[in-house]
Amino acid sequence: MKRRQFLRCLGGGSVALLAMHRAARAATSALVPRMVTVIKFSDAGTPLGPVTLPLVQKDAEWRRVLSPLAYAVTRRQGTEPPFSIPGYDRHDAGLYRCVCCGNALFSSRTKYDSHTGWPSFWQPIASQNIATHSDVTLGMVRTEVRCTLCEAHLGHVFDDGPPPTGLRYCMNTVALRFVPQTKAS
Numbered sequence: 001m002k003r004r005q006f007l008r009c010l011g012g013g014s015v016a017l018l019a020m021h022r023a024a025r026a027a028t029s030a031l032v033p034r035m036v037t038v039i040k041f042s043d044a045g046t047p048l049g050p051v052t053l054p055l056v057q058k059d060a061e062w063r064r065v066l067s068p069l070a071y072a073v074t075r076r077q078g079t080e081p082p083f084s085i086p087g088y089d090r091h092d093a094g095l096y097r098c099v100c101c102g103n104a105l106f107s108s109r110t111k112y113d114s115h116t117g118w119p120s121f122w123q124p125i126a127s128q129n130i131a132t133h134s135d136v137t138l139g140m141v142r143t144e145v146r147c148t149l150c151e152a153h154l155g156h157v158f159d160d161g162p163p164p165t166g167l168r169y170c171m172n173t174v175a176l177r178f179v180p181q182t183k184a185s
Contacts, residue, residue: 036054037128038126044095044181067174074100074174078153091111099174103149105124105171122168123169132146132157144156145171157169
């Protein structure tokens with residue numbers, strides 16, 4: 001066997017071995033849940049520290065427990081019509097959690113009236129609890145906001161908010177579950 005033929009055989013075997021390795025790794029990663037780290041909060045808004053948890057994935061259950069609109073918004077990147085859902089203009093003290101998984105997302109202390117018809121905040125309760133992604137739908141570039149723990153679509157963030165951050169986290173009301181602050185909190 002000539003050297004060139006030997007190297008071709010060796011290369012072909014290496015490619016096959018590499019393909020088998022990648023397939024085995026993909027099969028293993030499908031069995032091992034993706035882990036994410038978020039900051040856990042009490043319902044009173046007290047930080048309880050970081051926790052590492054498996055990414056929450058339960059589409060069949062979300063279809064059963066969420067309203068059709070909440071499912072369309074959170075799981076299919078929809079948007080509710082502005083001014084259409086009670087609670088967009090809530091001013092009570094409390095915590096806003098993800099409607100899908102309960103992850104703490106925003107505090108009423110950072111909520112403000114943006115006059116847009118959606119709940120708006122100038123910062124999340126913890127940067128680790130949300131993730132942002134580029135969204136190029138509707139012929140424009142926006143920054144999508146998702147829940148880190150379950151990847152629910154929450155809304156978008158814009159750079160036209162008030163001080164101190166100058167940001168406007170414009171969230172869908174149906175993507176949030178409000179937990180009122182109790183008198184003891």
